[in-house]
Amino acid sequence: MTTTQPDRLAADTAMGPVTLEVADLDGLRDFYRDAVTLAVLSEDGPVVTLGRGTTPIVILRHRPELRHASPGSAGLFHTAILFPTQTELAVAVAAMGAARAPYVGSADHLVSQAFYFEDPEGNGIELYWDRDRTQWSWVHGRVEMDNRFLDAGAFLREHLDPQAQERPQDGEAAVGHVHLSVGDVASAKEFYVERLGFDTTSEWNGQALFVSAGGYHHHMAMNVWRSRGAGRRFPTLGLGQVDIVLPSSDDVGELGERMRHFGVRGADDGRSVTFEDPWANTIRVVAEGAAS
Template identity: 45%
Template sequence: MRAPRPVFGVGMVVFPKYPRTRVILLVSVIAVLAAVGGIVWGVVSSSRPSTGAAAPPAALPDSTSMGVVELNVHDLPKVRAFYENAVGLAVLSESEGEAELGLDSPLLRLVSGSDGETGSTLSEAGLYHSAILYPDEASLARVLVNIATIAPETFQGSADHAVSQAFYFLDPEGNGLELYVDRPRSEWVWEDGEVQMGSELLDPAAFIQEHLNTESDDTGSANMGHVHLKVGDLDEARAFYSEALGFAVTAQSDGALFYAAGGYHHHLATNTWQSDGAGARENSTGLGALTIAVPDEEAVDRIAERLEAAGHSYERSSTGLSTEDPWGNSVNISL
């Protein structure tokens, strides 16, 4: 089920600790966003009678997490400037034709020289969005103010997903980006082994007003919370990401599956909303690779065994292994 289009109400927005000129600018920006509207990239999980309230077990270790997302880009300086100046990431390392950005750890790797089309077409497999998870609402609110000031045209929509509060953007080459904060796990609802994720309206102005001037418990940190992909077939996606790699399916909806380890709501998602029937990727621009971090060699061994049993090829290295999903999306398993 597709989420409803959001309604943005500016109202009496007050930012008591910000200079009046910046408040006027920010409210004006939000008003522009309200006029433009946006797309909420979210779904509502299927409803079933409640017979169990526990997260499903995964074959992957509980400490599994997402790592660096690599993007192949045409205009490296332009894309880097968006993530550095608007999103507020730091350039952690840089070489000719490549830049790695993050905060306390790497989040994105930008690689130039792609000869494909800029961004991906709606109907092809590839990246739907990469999702950066912030430690608290105050940290996220400050980032939203920065983007609203520097790159308001990149805003696509927002939604309260019950387990999280999310804001969506497109970078200069059309790569989807989610910035979000989780609600406490004690508030997550599990039914029949599925986490209940909704798509309620989330007013960005109200979120900023409530959280902008509150104290942050952990400044200067963020991690890659999850990665959402476009695929051609959900059964094939389940077979690869759940049965072969070892994630548990934590939610499902019309045209989408969500996967996680360790009782998280989702580390990965796959959808066919626009890409149903898509074959292997031909456009090299966009997603270069996604990274799944595991704690030890034993976890890599088990993944290798499952890939072999399912007939998927891979390359082993001293730091993990690399493989591809059925649509040619590169997947790195990293220690």
């Protein structure tokens, strides 16, 4: 599963931070700090970066002149934040509960355990923990995932540690995957698999596509559940940019050449390449260590 082909993204590909355009910068900063349990890594005028350790996870960009997207638009479905242990996940879930964050639900996906929320401006958030890869099941190149019942109360009773709750921002976390709302799955597959170079890991009845590099269950997903038929986005509150991190600048350069070969226009600043997908979702690809 981890051999990289010339037209595929490198096996060590990872997701970088998600940039959100927000109306209430102070309110969203406090929410991601206190409820999602991220630390403020930097504040620079209208931009606040939050994460864990030195890893940025969410970048908030103050854009009060923008309006909310209309229903049915393409954009962000959720940012999925991966925690290394069930205890750290439980601390974050409990903090979301204490903050009365809008709770969408929970599920055992076989490969992971996940809890779903929304931030105060309606941006979706998934908090999750992965089972060890040795416990994942692959059939004909597709990973087996499901939506099985996960009792949030039972999960917290089993895994919540009062001592860990005293220091909720300790420990590591990262963007594990990003899930987008798109207009149709076929165009998503053409862009993200055939051009960008992810591998398909799962497809659900023409309604959702899951893709990854290096045998992960998914680094990105796209669905039409709320956005079937959506066209290109106009500037709105919500998703500003998705970052993908490749192992080296050579990998970034090769991707830029491949996208130009396919006629995908992009910007290249010498450190990163930036493209728009068919719905004008901005995708920036940067080499590890060069992201900022």
